Amino acid sequence: MKLHLFICFSLFLGLTSFSQQISGSELLNKAIKYHDPNNNWETFNASFNVIMETPNNSNRNSKIVINLPEEHFYLKAKRDTIITEYNLNKDTCTISLNGEKNISDDVLKANNLSCERASLYKNYYTYLYGLPMKLKDDGTIIDNKVEQKTFKGKDYLVLKVNYDSNVGKDVWYFYFNPENYAMEVYQFYKTDDKGSVKKDSGEYILLTGEEIIRGIKMPKNRAWYYNKADDYLGTDILKK
Incomplete structure (x- = not known):
């Protein structure tokens, strides 16, 4: 038991240390390399x-x-x-x-x-x-700090994204697998007139499976839930 706890704690420390070393733009680039290795999105x-x-x-x-x-x-x-x-x-x-x-x-x-x-x-x-490639669009503000979070029992590297006021007011969080940088969850919250996040607003989306469309790895299933109370909204299923 002690060995098991030590190994888990060591892994957690390693992940935390890595998340402090990688920047937001670096994480995004690695995620794009996973999902669109041949840069096909611009000519999709x-x-x-x-x-x-x-x-x-x-x-x-x-x-x-x-x-x-x-x-x-x-x-x-x-x-x-x-x-x-x-x-x-x-x-x-x-x-x-x-x-x-x-x-x-x-x-x-x-x-x-x-x-x-x-x-x-x-x-x-x-x-x-077009995610995560669309996070390169003008008006997208990538937070330089990458956080390590556990969501639904799984560890992720998390990228926080804001947008220029003429693009959108929601705050988004993108959850990437720390081993291969695949995008597996994203989440957004509404903001009030002062720009503060409304914690009981917004939705999260669980991504499972993959379909390759024109060389791009896209999530096959997108299951939508309200952040508040985890109420299920529906699932989009991608088919070629």
Whole structure:
């Protein structure tokens, strides 16, 4: 027992020491090297599918196309008998509902369809599936200090990220495996008018499995939970 405790304590000290030696930018670079070893993200052009599972709802099946060089984004989502499509080509936006493109304003409003929503989806999927590479974007503030934390019984190197006010107000934490620098958890909190974190706000996301899309290791499963009370929200499942 004493030997076991000594070994665990020694490992903890080693991890803590390492987290003090590595900077935030160095940790991010190592994580990007793991997820995108050939620097493919800047020229990313691929399609993939996402199944969203949520409690008490039928699944939503989505086909997503992200073409960064051509500034093109396409989303086709199907839930039950409803099929919606968003197509963004640079500044041009088209929307269809069950194959119909000539949609009245009343129908658009009733189904919460708009080009503003299309842009939100584009930013949402590009950000999530572009992590951790997207942390190199302008307006992202990487904390230089790397922390060692235990989350759900596992040790991580944790990167704190803030954003310029014109980008976002949330505070994010990214949890990386200390052995291979794979991103396994991320978490965000809302802030108040003074910029202080609201501890009972926000969500955390557990990442499991991997799919390789255009040479990039992307999380296969994203399980979403509220920080407050660990309430489960749903899971996104990535499929080629």
